[in-house]
Amino acid sequence: MNGKRTEFSISILSSDFSSPLDSLAEIEAGGAGWLHLDVMDGSFVPQLTFGPKFVKDLRPHSGLVFDAHLMIDSPERQIDAFLDAGCDIITLHQESCIHLDRALNRIKDGGARAGIAINPSTPVCLIGPVLPLVDLVLVMTVNPGFGGQRLIQGCLSKVVELVGLREEEGYDYLISVDGGVNLDTVQDVAAAGVDVAVVGSAFFNEADKPWFLERMTALAKESHK
Numbered sequence: 001m002n003g004k005r006t007e008f009s010i011s012i013l014s015s016d017f018s019s020p021l022d023s024l025a026e027i028e029a030g031g032a033g034w035l036h037l038d039v040m041d042g043s044f045v046p047q048l049t050f051g052p053k054f055v056k057d058l059r060p061h062s063g064l065v066f067d068a069h070l071m072i073d074s075p076e077r078q079i080d081a082f083l084d085a086g087c088d089i090i091t092l093h094q095e096s097c098i099h100l101d102r103a104l105n106r107i108k109d110g111g112a113r114a115g116i117a118i119n120p121s122t123p124v125c126l127i128g129p130v131l132p133l134v135d136l137v138l139v140m141t142v143n144p145g146f147g148g149q150r151l152i153q154g155c156l157s158k159v160v161e162l163v164g165l166r167e168e169e170g171y172d173y174l175i176s177v178d179g180g181v182n183l184d185t186v187q188d189v190a191a192a193g194v195d196v197a198v199v200g201s202a203f204f205n206e207a208d209k210p211w212f213l214e215r216m217t218a219l220a221k222e223s224h225k
């Protein structure tokens with residue numbers, strides 16, 4: 001999949017939390033393959049969302065790839081709970097995890113794919129030592145904590161850097177971006193070389209979701225290197 005097409009991971013953060021199963025159905029009917037689960041603790045980021053029980057309860061209702069993004073302090077304490085919840089990918093933030101190598105290996109040993117996320121102010125060099133072992137790098141294109149923010153264009157240079165490193169070093173990670181991806185920005189994202197784009201508010205604000213995803217896919221395809 002590297003360098004070929006852009007997958008969309010739909011974030012339920014911007015959905016109606018009173019009816020999550022309806023949201024799953026909309027995502028599946030729209031044709032997206034991944035569900036992005038934004039876990040927030042009110043400390044690493046200001047908002048609180050949900051924990052592993054919510055994810056575990058959703059799991060039997062969906063065949064989507066469960067892509068958990070842990071925006072929490074000391075995420076290593078929650079890895080086992082999110083593994084048990086049935087996540088396919090668990091992504092931790094470089095900024096909130098001291099023993100990153102150990103935590104990422106714990107995710108992989110537990111049978112899930114391990115992701116590392118970096119905030120807009122964090123350079124790629126700070127995750128250099130773990131790039132050989134991660135399955136996904138999540139480049140935040142907004143400061144984490146809220147849906148509906150504007151994409152910070154400067155962050156896309158980190159995607160280009162990660163594409164180059166993957167090629168030079170023979171690494172195997174997918175490159176994802178999170179924040180501000182919509183019909184106006186998807187071409188820039190795809191042109192940078194993104195494999196998986198997280199989309200929240202742009203999807204849930206659109207009435208015709210199948211049309212939206214078809215259009216996003218077509219725009220991304222035109223621009224992808």
Ligand code: DX5
Pocket residue numbers: 011013014036038069142143144145146147148149178179180181198199200201202
């Ligand atoms: C932001 C979250 C994102 C958010 C993206 O902290 O990590 O996943 O849901 O939402 P949009 O697409 O609205 O920027």
Ligand code: ZN
Pocket residue numbers: 011036037038069178198
């Ligand atoms: Zn996210």
